[in-house]
C-alpha cells in the first residue's frame with residue numbers, strides 16, 4: 598500500500614475557549630499529501646475551531662500541531678507561506694473589478710504579476726476579470742476569494758464550508774474547482790462541510806467530527822465500506838412498541854422515528870429474518886428498506902460499529 602506523507606498532523610489536540618468547556622477533545626488529524634480531505638461534522642462540532650488552530654488564528658500552546666512536518670508554534674511563517682486559506686472571507690472590494698481586487702492582494706502579498714492572471718484562469722474567472730465584483734454572483738465571489746488564497750501558490754489549501762449559501766450551480770462549480778486544484782494543480786485540500794453528500798462527491802479522505810471528537814478518519818472507500826457493514830434498516834409497522842420488543846432481542850434498535858422502527862443491522866441480508874421475526878410475533882410490516890444516508894444516521898452507524 599502506498600503510504601503518503603501527512604501534510605497536516607495533530608497529536609491529541611484538545612481545546613477550550615477561555616472559561617468554557619472543551620470544544621475539541623483528543624483530535625488526531627492526519628491529512629495525507631495530495632488528498633482532498635473532507636472534514637465533516639454538524640454545526641457546532643468543532644470544525645472551524647480546528648481549522649483556526651491549524652492556521653494559528655487561535656492561540657494554542659499545544660506543540661502537537663504539525664504542517665509539512667514542522668511544528669506550527671515554532672515555524673508559523675514558513676508554514677503559512679505554503680498554505681492558503683478561506684476561513685474568514687477576505688474583504689473583497691465590491692466597487693473594484695476581479696482583476697483589480699487581485700492586484701490589491703498581489704501587491705500586499707508581494708506575488709509576481711503573472712500569478713493574478715494564472716489564478717483568474719484556475720478559478721474560471723478570466724472572462725469576468727474586468728467586471729465589478731458587486732455584479733458577481735455569490736459563487737463567483739467565492740471563486741475570487743479562492744483565487745486570492747491561491748495567489749502565493751500554496752501547496753495546501755484549507756477551506757471552511759466553501760459552498761455555504763451557494764445555489765446548486767455554485768456548489769458544482771466550487772466542487773469542480775477543488776477537484777481541479779487537487780488533480781491538476783497538485784494541491785492538498787482540507788475542506789470542511791456539514792453535508793455528507795457533498796463530502797462523498799468530492800473527498801478522497803474523510804474525518805468525521807462530532808461534539809469535538811474525531812469519530813472516524815480514513816479513506817472515502819473505508820467510510821463507504823463501514824456504511825455497507827452497518828446498514829440501518831427502516832421498518833414501517835402497525836405496532837411500534839411490540840416491534841421494538843421483538844427486535845431488541847437480536848438487534849440494536851434506535852429511538853422511535855415516526856411510524857417506523859430503525860434497526861442497526863450488520864448485514865442488509867438479515868432483512869428477511871427481521872421480517873419473519875416481526876410477522877411471527879403478530880406485527881404487520883408495511884415497508885422495509887435501508888434508511889437514507891444522512892449524517893445523523895452515519896454517526897449512529899459509526900458509534901455502533
Ligand SMILES: Nc1ncnc2c1ncn2[C@@H]1O[C@H](COP(=O)(O)OP(=O)(O)OP(=O)(O)O)[C@@H](O)[C@H]1O
Nearest residue numbers: 614617620638639640641642643644645646647791
Ligand atoms: N469564540 C468562541 N468562544 C466560545 N465558544 C466558541 C467560540 N467559537 C466557537 N465556540 C463554540 O465551540 C464549539 C465548536 O464551534 P465551531 O465553530 O468550531 O463548530 P463548527 O463545526 O465549525 O460549526 P459551524 O459550522 O456552526 O461553525 C461550539 O460549541 C461553539 O459554540
